Amino acid sequence: MSSNQAAVVADEAARPGRCRITVESDRAASFDVGRNELLLLSAIAQGVEYPHNCRVGTCGRCKTRLISGRISPMVDFALSPLSNQELKDGYILACQAKVRGDLVIDVKLGGTSVLPVRTVSSRVVRWERLPGEVIDLRLKLDEPLRFNAGQYCTIAESGSFVRRSYSFYDAPPAADSEGAQEVGFLVKRLPGGQFSEWLFERDRVGTKVWLEGPFGMMGVADHDRDGLCVAGGTGLAPILSIVADRLQRSTGARFTIVFGLRTSRDVFANEALQQLLARYPERLRLVTILSHEPAGSSWQGPRGLITAALDAQLGVDYRDVTAFVCGSLPMVEAVEKTLQRLGLPPERIHADKFLPTGY
Known part of the structure; x- marks a missing residue:
């Protein structure tokens, strides 16, 4: 066994069940994930500034070129936002890629500050019907929450397993503050939708609601451009x-x-x-x-x-x-x-x- 091979074996032994993700353009940004974990979710959980938005394979923001290593796709990438040329060039969607071993990838990290994903409890303080079968849902948080412009979170009634994603309509809290004390969402009624139908049944003021987030990277930098x-x-x-x-x-x-x-x-x-x-x-x-x-x-x-x-x-x-x-x-x-x-x-x-x- 060569010295290089011995070093690899020793490194893997020191990281049982872990896989090294090496970013080709910025090796200092390399990180570890657990074997069989989703590449994107594991990265953002560690505070890695990985481009993403939807996390379900529809937006294409997390597209990543796989240079070497093995992943298991959760969806057929041929039916994803990836173009035929991108598929030929080895691109994958990080949000739908289970890591099977060490990877070398090419992706542009950064572009916005990554905030920690948190779970926060809240109470409904505004439940207002708007035209177009929309509800203005406003929540008072039990702990301050920081988020960036254009981000979203998942919401669930306390005790329910039904979670849905909605975007904040508020401007982000001031940089020198602890975070937002209240947040608001616009919820469209979806016939047959478990969460929206529950929300529309009656005034939900006072109901306990859990939030998890923030997610997404819509509000990118370059603030002075029209x-x-x-x-x-x-x-x-x-x-x-x-x-x-x-x-x-x-x-x-x-x-x-x-x-x-x-x-x-x-x-x-x-x-x-x-x-x-x-x-x-x-x-x-x-x-x-x-x-x-x-x-x-x-x-x-x-x-x-x-x-x-x-x-x-x-x-x-x-x-x-x-x-x-x-x-x-x-x-x-x-x-x-x-x-x-x-x-x-x-x-x-x-x-x-x-x-x-x-x-």
């Missing part, structure tokens, strides 16, 4: 968080929010939007477009699918903005294609694809 935010339905929640945060951090960045809904009767969160517009009248613009508004109504705004609002007349320099796109999977994918066709570089499109978690 932004285009495209939200479908309750995809507005992370957009509100990101826009409020960016407008506070930057003195000059301008933002356009394109908000897509079905009809004028579905327009919600108008108070929060108007407050932002009043605070930053020169730096924020709102375009609300309705896809199914009756022809004879008094609606004076644009009509059509949300992609219809994304054209040269919008007054956005698509080549120079950062885009944040949040909503249902089909809507986000259609918007991504439209923005790229208009000249927006793919690396500056940050998407949060909402997918029903189950019933």
Whole structure:
């Protein structure tokens, strides 16, 4: 046995059941995970700044090139957001990859501060029905919680095994504070959905709710670049968080929010939007477009699918903005294609694809 082979054997003996993950471009960032653990979840649990958002294999943010080593995919990567060329080049999704042994990978770590994932108890302090079958759910936390703009957490009623993911609509707490004392979410009713149907049954003020988070990396750096935010339905929640945060951090960045809904009767969160517009009248613009508004109504705004609002007349320099796109999977994918066709570089499109978690 060579000296190098002996060193490997000794190292594995010192780490029983552990696998070394070596980052090709930054070996100082290498870390260990347990054999058969999911690569992404183990990394973020250790505070590794691993790119991710959905954690269920739909957004593609955690794509990673596998240079050497063996993993077991939890899904068929051919049906994932990975392109055919990326599959040929050895890319995997870290959130769906069980580690079977030592790996060498290529992935760009960093880009945002990683906050520890915590479990916090809370009580419902606001349960307000909004238009469009949406509830404004506000929780008072028993312990302060820190999160970044555009992040989300999982929520569960105390004693229930039904957990669902929702994005914070608040701007993140001040950097010099202990964290947020309250957090808010926009919950759309999903017919047959266990959590949303339970939530809509009656006023839940006073109910104990558990939160786990934060997760995701939507609110990336580069705060001074102008932004285009495209939200479908309750995809507005992370957009509100990101826009409020960016407008506070930057003195000059301008933002356009394109908000897509079905009809004028579905327009919600108008108070929060108007407050932002009043605070930053020169730096924020709102375009609300309705896809199914009756022809004879008094609606004076644009009509059509949300992609219809994304054209040269919008007054956005698509080549120079950062885009944040949040909503249902089909809507986000259609918007991504439209923005790229208009000249927006793919690396500056940050998407949060909402997918029903189950019933």
